[in-house]
Structures are given as C-alpha cells and as structure tokens.
Amino acid sequence: MKRNILTTLGLLLALALTAKTWTPKAVLEVIDRVNTSWQTRHPAEVRAFWDYAAYHTGNMEAYKLTHNELYRAYSERWAEHNHWKGATEADPAKWKYKRYGEGQDFVLFGDWQICFQTYIDLYWLAPAEYKVARAKEVMGYVADSKATDYWWWADALYMVMPVMTKMYKLTGDTKYLDKLYRNVCYSDSIMLDAETGLYFRDGKYVYPKHKTASGKKDFWARGDGWVLAGLAKVLQDMPESYARQPFFVEKYTKLARGVVKLQQPEGYWTRSMADAAQAPGPETSGTAFFCYGLLWGVNHGYLSKKEFAPAIERAWKYLTGTALQSDGRVGYVQPIGERAIPGQTVDANSEANFGVGAFLLAACEYYRYINS
Numbered sequence: 001m002k003r004n005i006l007t008t009l010g011l012l013l014a015l016a017l018t019a020k021t022w023t024p025k026a027v028l029e030v031i032d033r034v035n036t037s038w039q040t041r042h043p044a045e046v047r048a049f050w051d052y053a054a055y056h057t058g059n060m061e062a063y064k065l066t067h068n069e070l071y072r073a074y075s076e077r078w079a080e081h082n083h084w085k086g087a088t089e090a091d092p093a094k095w096k097y098k099r100y101g102e103g104q105d106f107v108l109f110g111d112w113q114i115c116f117q118t119y120i121d122l123y124w125l126a127p128a129e130y131k132v133a134r135a136k137e138v139m140g141y142v143a144d145s146k147a148t149d150y151w152w153w154a155d156a157l158y159m160v161m162p163v164m165t166k167m168y169k170l171t172g173d174t175k176y177l178d179k180l181y182r183n184v185c186y187s188d189s190i191m192l193d194a195e196t197g198l199y200f201r202d203g204k205y206v207y208p209k210h211k212t213a214s215g216k217k218d219f220w221a222r223g224d225g226w227v228l229a230g231l232a233k234v235l236q237d238m239p240e241s242y243a244r245q246p247f248f249v250e251k252y253t254k255l256a257r258g259v260v261k262l263q264q265p266e267g268y269w270t271r272s273m274a275d276a277a278q279a280p281g282p283e284t285s286g287t288a289f290f291c292y293g294l295l296w297g298v299n300h301g302y303l304s305k306k307e308f309a310p311a312i313e314r315a316w317k318y319l320t321g322t323a324l325q326s327d328g329r330v331g332y333v334q335p336i337g338e339r340a341i342p343g344q345t346v347d348a349n350s351e352a353n354f355g356v357g358a359f360l361l362a363a364c365e366y367y368r369y370i371n372s
Contacts, residue, residue, distance in 0.1 A: 062364055082115065221273050
C-alpha cells in the first residue's frame with residue numbers, strides 16, 4: 001500500500017513538473033508558428049469554398065489579435081483572387097441550395113457563403129463597396145426569400161449564421177437577424193437532439209434511424225464543433241436587445257454543457273462523440289472548435305469559468321501537446337467528410353486548412369482567457 005501511494009505521488013509530481021504554464025507571449029508564439037507555417041506552404045490564390053474560407057475565419061481572428069499585416073494581406077489576396085464573391089452565377093433564377101454542390105450555380109448553398117465572413121471583416125478595415133456588394137446581393141436575397149430550409153446540415157450553422165449577424169452589423173437591418181432565427185428553427189426541426197442539445201450532422205444521422213455500430217447516438221464531433229463555434233460568433237455580433245437573443249443564449253449554453261459531458265480524459269473529443277469505439281483516438285478540428293466555443297463563452301460571461309475551465313485546459317493541453325507539431329503543423333485532423341468513419345486513419349500528419357483555422361480561433365481566445 002505504501003509503495004502504491006509513493007508511486008502515485010511520484011506520478012503526480014512528475015505531471016506537475018512537466019505541466020506547461022502558459023503566458024500570453026507563449027500563446028502568441030504558437031499562433032505565429034502555426035499561421036506562418038500554413039501561409040508559407042500554401043498560396044492564398046485558391047477558391048472561396050468552405051474549407052479555405054474556414055481557414056480564413058481563423059486567420060482574420062489572428063490578425064485582429066496580433067495586427068500582423070502578413071495575415072491580413074494573405075486574406076486580402078484570397079478575396080481579390082475570388083473577386084469578393086462565393087459562387088459566381090449571375091442569374092438568381094439559376095441559384096441552388098437543396099443538395100450538395102460545388103458548381104458556380106450553388107450560390108445559395110452555405111458552403112459558398114462562409115467567404116462573406118472574411119470579406120465583411122476586411123471591409124471594416126478599409127471600407128469599399130465592391131468588397132461587400134456580392135454579399136449584399138446574395139444574403140439580401142436569402143433574407144428576403146420565403147424559404148427557410150437553407151441550412152439542412154450542421155456545418156451550415158458555422159458557414160452562414162455568422163454571415164447573417166455580420167450582415168446586420170453592416171446594414172443595420174434586422175431582417176438578417178429575423179431570417180437567421182427562422183432558418184435555425186428549421187435546422188432544429190430536422191437535426192437537433194432535444195435531450196442533449198447536440199446536433200446530428202443532418203437528417204440522415206438522426207437517432208434511432210441511424211446508430212453507431214453499438215447502437216448509440218452518433219454525434220459527429222466536427223459537426224457539433226461547427227455549431228458551437230457558430231453560435232459563439234452569432235452572440236458576439238447579435239445585440240442583447242434583440243428579442244430572440246435569449247433563444248440563442250439558451251441554445252449555446254445547453255450545447256456547451258452537452259459537449260463537455262462527452263470530452264475524453266485526454267482532452268480531445270472522439271469523432272463520434274458519444275461512442276468512442278466507433279472511431280477511436282483524437283481528432284483536432286472538432287476539439288479546436290469546441291475549445292474556441294467554450295473559451296469564448298467564458299471570456300464573454302456566458303459560461304462559468306469554474307464550471308468550464310477544466311474542460312478548456314484539457315482541450316488546450318491536447319491541442320498544444322499532441323495536435324501541434326514542432327514545425328507548426330496541426331495534425332490529427334479528420335479529412336473532409338460528414339461522419340465518424342470506423343477504421344479511418346487520423347494521425348500527426350493529418351492536416352487541413354479548416355483544422356488550422358479552428359486551431360487559430362482557439363488559440364486567440366486562449367490568449368484572451370489568460371490575459372484578462
């Protein structure tokens with residue numbers, strides 16, 4: 001017994017000695033290491049589809065924090081390359097959204113609208129109407145339309161919800177907030193799990209129609225990561241005076257608590273959040289979005305630091321101790337997909353643009369968290 005106690009104390013002491021105490025300066029170094037690594041290895045001149053655009057949401061957050069002009073210039077080059085547009089079809093009669101599509105006629109499909117988040121952010125740095133003209137055209141069409149079934153998959157709640165609140169701030173027109181609410185109500189009707197506050201990726205994965213191999217609910221980590229991060233961005237720009245703001249606060253806080261319950265002891269979330277055996281091992285993109293979403297809530301007073309700090313610190317330890325590689329790459333990112341795939345390999349070399357974006361969002365909020 002005495003030997004076991006001494007062994008346990010030795011392990012605790014070793015953990016204490018190896019635990020890193022983070023300083024704001026150290027976090028800034030990590031942000032620059034990750035972002036410089038990505039930008040020096042990848043050209044800015046790529047299309048404005050969701051995966052690249054998700055990276056730029058993180059890059060712009062890093063710019064807001066550091067004012068590093070190299071970051072801003074990288075996003076500016078990307079925006080200019082894409083002529084400040086998403087999908088480019090000019091005729092609204094040809095615009096589509098009701099199924100997945102990468103063609104230029106899928107103008108109303110959310111994966112082609114996330115780019116407007118960055119365009120609007122860049123607009124505020126140096127206002128010029130051409131930067132937001134397409135955003136006004138497309139999102140004005142969405143806001144004025146009668147349809148509410150635009151967001152039929154969980155990812156869209158990150159891709160487009162923040163665009164709607166940014167459009168409100170850009171124009172002062174509450175029609176964007178009202179349409180945001182109506183569209184989310186539709187999303188809730190087809191993929192929200194009322195019991196947990198978590199989202200199924202889309203209607204195909206709703207329990208009990210779809211189950212994991214062991215019969216459990218199949219919540220995809222990156223899918224719920226998109227939602228929690230998207231709600232944080234919505235609350236950041238939505239005025240507290242808006243009548244539906246409490247609806248979004250309640251949704252956000254319930255989701256945050258549901259997420260924390262499913263965190264693994266090592267700090268990450270498995271790809272199938274409620275069934276670790278479905279696709280075992282760490283995954284970074286979902287974990288980073290969760291870390292960002294939780295940090296934002298604590299930093300802005302929506303979540304209790306006492307309640308959520310342990311989960312935040314575990315997630316941050318995973319992100320910087322396992323996901324982050326010595327050369328600035330961010331590994332263990334599940335490739336593009338829509339579910340936890342049994343047998344799929346995710347390792348230190350698994351890197352993706354949206355994973356870097358999610359990491360940068362989390363790192364920026366962690367800087368604010370320890371620097372407040």
